[in-house]
Amino acid sequence: GENVEQHPSTLSVQEGDSAVIKCTYSDSASNYFPWYKQELGKRPQLIIDIRSNVGEKKDQRIAVTLNKTAKHFSLHITETQPEDSAVYFCAASYHTGNQFYFGTGTSLTVIP
Amino acid sequence: ETGVTQSPTHLIKTRGQQVTLRCSSQSGHNTVSWYQQALGQGPQFIFQYYREEENGRGNFPPRFSGLQFPNYSSELNVNALELDDSALYLCASSLMGGLINEQFFGPGTRLTVL
Numbered sequence: 001g002e003n004v005e006q007h008p009s010t011l012s013v014q015e016g017d018s019a020v021i022k023c024t025y026s027d028s029a030s031n032y033f034p035w036y037k038q039e040l041g042k043r044p045q046l047i048i049d050i051r052s053n054v055g056e057k058k059d060q061r062i063a064v065t066l067n068k069t070a071k072h073f074s075l076h077i078t079e080t081q082p083e084d085s086a087v088y089f090c091a092a093s094y095h096t097g098n099q100f101y102f103g104t105g106t107s108l109t110v111i112p
Numbered sequence: 113e114t115g116v117t118q119s120p121t122h123l124i125k126t127r128g129q130q131v132t133l134r135c136s137s138q139s140g141h142n143t144v145s146w147y148q149q150a151l152g153q154g155p156q157f158i159f160q161y162y163r164e165e166e167n168g169r170g171n172f173p174p175r176f177s178g179l180q181f182p183n184y185s186s187e188l189n190v191n192a193l194e195l196d197d198s199a200l201y202l203c204a205s206s207l208m209g210g211l212i213n214e215q216f217f218g219p220g221t222r223l224t225v226l
Binding site: 004006034036043044045046089091099100102105 | 143145147152153154155156157160168170171202204206208213214215216217218219220
């Protein structure tokens, strides 16, 4: 099955700086890569996703890049704010299965 | 907030007991996936139900079983509970058959096994 690795496990940035979280996956059949944000005690919430036919996608301060050849994808958060502090998870899935395989998470702390 | 609901919110059981967790999918969704999230870890895929049948399974033993009902809601059953089964159990609903893959999570059931 699919194996997703995520780095770093913890990340602290100053407010206003950028944060980058990286994930690699093993199954070349994976073609959908969502990112979830999970605040303490709450459900994971989808913040952005990317499909294999696209190399980059942006939504305001959040962007995701995908390199299918290298099998890695990254989350970029610019102009970080304290409310961005949470655990972020990447995941990989292939369309026919729609079964998500998650990374181990990155705990992001934005220091005011 | 998504329209996915789960019950109960919290549950305490003892080793060897059995437990049933429930999930109601978001309106318009026909697929439910179940995940186990241990403390400090990412969600681990347990299995998925589509058209009332299991449609894929992760690396979990047979004592983890499930059901899906005609209204697309689902149950997760765990027999012979072990201490390591203590975790947050999340269900996620999605629509199978289209291009869209998004899964929307419920609030989870926190299971503690003593």
